[in-house]
Amino acid sequence: xxxxxxxxxxxxxxxxxxxxxxxxxxxxxxxxxxxxxxxxxxxxxxxxxxxxxxxxxxxxxxxxxxxxxxxxxxxxxxxxxxxxxxxxxxxxxxxxxxxxxxxxxxxxxxxxx
Amino acid sequence: xxxxxxxxxxxxxxxxxxxxxxxxxxxxxxxxxxxxxxxxxxxxxxxxxxxxxxxxxxxxxxxxxxxxxxxxxxxxxxxxxxxxxxxxxxxxxxxxxxxxxxxxxxxxxxxxxxx
Numbered sequence: 001x002x003x004x005x006x007x008x009x010x011x012x013x014x015x016x017x018x019x020x021x022x023x024x025x026x027x028x029x030x031x032x033x034x035x036x037x038x039x040x041x042x043x044x045x046x047x048x049x050x051x052x053x054x055x056x057x058x059x060x061x062x063x064x065x066x067x068x069x070x071x072x073x074x075x076x077x078x079x080x081x082x083x084x085x086x087x088x089x090x091x092x093x094x095x096x097x098x099x100x101x102x103x104x105x106x107x108x109x110x111x112x113x
Numbered sequence: 114x115x116x117x118x119x120x121x122x123x124x125x126x127x128x129x130x131x132x133x134x135x136x137x138x139x140x141x142x143x144x145x146x147x148x149x150x151x152x153x154x155x156x157x158x159x160x161x162x163x164x165x166x167x168x169x170x171x172x173x174x175x176x177x178x179x180x181x182x183x184x185x186x187x188x189x190x191x192x193x194x195x196x197x198x199x200x201x202x203x204x205x206x207x208x209x210x211x212x213x214x215x216x217x218x219x220x221x222x223x224x225x226x227x228x
Binding site for chain 1: 117144146148155156157158161162163168169171201203205207216217218219220221222224
């Protein structure tokens with residue numbers, strides 16, 4: 001049962017433009033959300049996180065928005081750069097299982113010149 | 114600070130064999146989680162250890178087991194290997210605060226191929 005869903009398997013965006021990645025979740029016990037970036041044959045790299053008590057968190061070019069009522073979060077990357085081409089995973093912790101990250105299926109982002 | 118390290122990086126085994134993978138967390142991190150990544154299933158949680166105790170477990174058969182040592186290093190073991198166990202096995206460490214989640218930092222993974 002996939003509790004974290006990334007419905008867009010791929011996204012193509014031009015360099016300099018905004019990339020918007022979406023994530024939906026079904027478990028209302030999720031309390032902490034994270035985005036990871038992954039290159040082939042490497043482990044995921046942490047990008048940015050957000051607690052359920054916030055609706056926005058910003059770190060440089062990356063901003064995560066959380067809409068708890070819709071059980072939806074999104075990651076904005078502005079401006080997109082060629083080095084951003086990677087697979088992006090949305091992940092979440094339930095409050096009763098802090099060590100147990102639930103991952104979405106990932107979105108492959110390709111930034112074109 | 115050194116990152117999470119995993120050994121070996123690559124492993125080839127045959128069906129029926131067993132395998133042990135090792136993970137050294139970031140210094141000071143006491144929580145270690147293991148994940149399996151396959152093309153069809155994505156990243157699936159295996160188990161999490163904290164202070165030498167298994168705290169959480171995913172939906173994997175009993176052939177998958179793990180342990181954590183007093184220095185927080187962790188090992189996972191897969192017995193009676195099957196072809197479907199071929200995957201990238203990722204270890205992640207974190208330093209959970211009280212009552213809140215925290216970022217998990219991943220190692221480079223061990224690529225296991227079962228022939």
